[in-house]
Amino acid sequence: MASHILINKLVVVGHEKNYSVNFNKGVNIIYGDSATGKSSILNLIDYLLGAKKFDLYPEIEASGKYAALDVELNAIRYTIKRDIFNSKNPIEVYPCRFENVDNYACKKYLPSFVDSPQFPGLDYFSNFLLDSLDLPKVKLKEAPTKDDSKLVRLSFRDIFKYCYVDQDALGSKGFLKSENYALQTKNKEVFKYIFNALDSNISNLEGVLSEKTSERKTIDKKYQMVAEFLRESEFESVHTLDNNVDKIDDQIKEIKLQINSLNKTSVSDYEIFNIIKEELKNIALKRREYIQQSQDKKLKVEKFTRLKNDYINDINKFKASISASNIIGKISIEKEICPICDNELNVSLAKERFTIDDKEKIAHEVNLLKRRVRDTESIIFKTKEDWEDINVQLKKLDEVESEALNVQEKNTKELTAPYLAERDIYTTKLGELIQKRKDFVNRLKVRNQHKHLSTSIKSLDVSILKLKDDIELLRKSAPSMSSVLSELADNLYAYLKFVKIKSPSDISYDSTSFAAKVRGIEYSNLTSGGLRTIVCIGYLCSLLEASLYAQLNYPSFLMIDTVGKYLGKTKNQSYKITKTQREADNLEAVSDPSKYKNIYEFIIELSEKFENQDRTCQIILVDNDVPDHIVKDLSGFIVAHYSSEKLNGLPVGFIDDVNIEV
Missing domain, CATH: 3.40.50.300 (P-loop containing nucleotide triphosphate hydrolases)
Known part of the structure; x- marks a missing residue:
């Protein structure tokens, strides 16, 4: 090929x-x-x-x-x-x-x-x-x-x-x-x-052929061992596992719809339910706060990135001024005639009235700007870390909210209307399905990896055949x-x-x-x-x-x-x-x-x-x-x-x- x-x-x-x-x-x-x-x-x-x-x-x-x-x-x-x-x-x-x-x-x-x-x-x-x-x-x-x-x-x-x-x-x-x-x-x-x-192509290809053949034997042995393990473990086929995951996804979707429907009609007047409800409200407020902080961090990254670029532009401008100064040279002390008013221009007097920075001061400013560039890069890096931490906190908050919902359901099971008990059944079933889906996905990964070993063997077979053909071709007419x-x-x-x-x-x-x-x-x-x-x-x-x-x-x-x-x-x-x-x-x-x-x-x-x-x-x-x-x-x-x-x-x-x- x-x-x-x-x-x-x-x-x-x-x-x-x-x-x-x-x-x-x-x-x-x-x-x-x-x-x-x-x-x-x-x-x-x-x-x-x-x-x-x-x-x-x-x-x-x-x-x-x-x-x-x-x-x-x-x-x-x-x-x-x-x-x-x-x-x-x-x-x-x-x-x-x-x-x-x-x-x-x-x-x-x-x-x-x-x-x-x-x-x-x-x-x-x-x-x-x-x-x-x-x-x-x-x-x-x-x-x-x-x-x-x-x-x-x-x-x-x-x-x-x-x-x-x-x-x-x-x-x-x-x-x-x-x-x-x-x-x-x-x-x-x-x-x-x-x-x-290359003069050494034939010997090199023969060495590569030997390596490929050995590699194929190793992978084939691994493939057979894994295949035997999968048979003994009664692993389903890739197609069956894919279908099982799709079916579970449909069941999870249906149960979530049922739970959402029950949640819309569920009402409880008991104190413990109100406490948990208040806690859920606090979690929602905290989530909005984290989301706002996340957006603020994003804006800060963009702001300091722009500031870093401004510093870099200023450095380039200072360097350009040094280059211009080197080209122009020192200002002449001779008197010149103004082309507009015909008065004499005294360069020395102009120097006294206007501040002209020397190269050392410009170099100092350049170094100062470089330090600011490093400082802004440090701020950008730290802000990104904070940004990621906030996202982690958001995930933890989701877990706390999920736990609070579970407690709410368990504590109101026998104190509320019968439909809450039905919701508890759905929630339990949902957890079982999610765990079952994880098991199927893990099995699917094993099957896909085993399938990839088969693909590798086929690829090596093609490579070995090609190498043999290449060696024969080189021998006939390099x-x-x-x-x-x-x-x-x-x-x-x-x-x-x-x-x-x-x-x-x-x-x-x-x-x-x-x-x-x-x-x-x-x-x-x-x-x-x-x-x-x-x-x-x-x-x-x-x-x-x-x-x-x-x-x-x-x-x-x-x-x-x-x-x-x-x-x-x-x-x-x-x-x-x-x-x-x-x-x-x-x-x-x-x-x-x-x-x-x-x-x-x-x-x-x-x-x-x-x-x-x-x-x-x-x-x-x-x-x-x-x-x-x-x-x-x-x-x-x-x-x-x-x-x-x-x-x-x-x-x-x-x-x-x-x-x-x-």
Whole structure:
């Protein structure tokens, strides 16, 4: 089976609501105004697929609790859940869709190849992703030409560099070209790994095959033992348990309706009933107080978050004033003629009349503001803790109220009308049903976990069969890098010709660096930023297209942030470019709207090639604004559209209900 990643939903679980984006097979487009959280969606997906860190946005910091990704890895459904405030905490993986995580036990993984004394015995998240995608786990030589070279572990993150390009890297001269020689060498080895062109691939795959076979035997043994236990314990099937839970839910609903009906008609004049009734009233008042405190804490978090941002802005202003002072230099003491009144201006006299702060005083103010930033961060953290404590108190209050209701019913059972005795029967039955439901849910979790073992065995069978086929294929004809690069160059040429750049000639891939060349010029030496953007997108599309026709170690998944970078679309670009680059862009005519449209059309046609061959691919594109003349053509692929001014009823951003000045 060809490896693929298919994201169904991204969710940020908040304090009061969830924020989500749904995705589809093929092309998905996210666009809108700047600073509406478009890039944060890709950043979160990257983070949930193992990135080392996630730079918190103020809106997410104020509203979010954790993030989750509902995703299919080689057609098997998982939900990946991760703490957005502490990247070192284990990543949780549930074998189900996001809506069903409460019915499944999770498995935890370490986010990086660093063992943690706090979480002993956990496997690495990268291993989970590689195994789930049927990608062989190998070690790469730091110096491939040396026999005694040190081996380094290949990570899923090494492969994902070829699946995701952010807005800073797209079109930049340093795209996939690190200044670190060791990292650059590793990137080249990863490139060869993707195309099964590593010299050590066969021996590595044989080692992986041995590990997979052993793992399958272990899981199969565990599966048989659990199956025998379930038979002896007379566990119901998953279908039966699901039906039982649904039936109990219907019974609970009916009993609650009966109890509510009785509560509306129940009246008692006895003192003990009035005492309990008064206590219930006090509980209600206390609940309103806690709710008000909770709202106050929320407002305080938002207020101090805004204050922190104001301090940061002031720091930046002070730093700007220092920079301006350094550029202007010292004020001349010479006398000048006023251009308005022709009187002499004495600079020394102006200094005496006006206070001019020196750099040391400004530096002192900057340090003071930094301390205030830290103080506000501390207040925000403490307020959030208080907020959570209040919510805990609310839950405790609910338990006290429930207990008071039970006492009320027991003490009025024989002193009130007969229908109160009936209510007591219903209450007892309700408790029994709730406990019975808990038992069924626990049994359902066991059954689901056992079912997941079966899924793991089937997945391993597919992996083992694929590994055997890969080994046999490599033995028969290991691909040469020259043929690989030639095919990629053909793909890139077809793309550049489709986009209609000027003179798509002498297209190739460098045999040493594996970088793309256009007109015989290596990618990083192209002067036009717009042309580099076009070629950069073509480089990634060429790799994706290659995975359609060959068995690659590549998951047929692509994310591109800010497609129109340097292409001069309908609105002014926010990127600063040099005069030389602007001249080169004009010469290339990269702002021609047809080129921008052709890029989208090529990507859409590429996704349709996958669909026509019954293959899965997913491409997620982010842009600041899609030109009006092609919005209609792309409307079927748009999954999110944001407007900072809420035009046409559009949401203000990914986080759509927090008002924080950034």
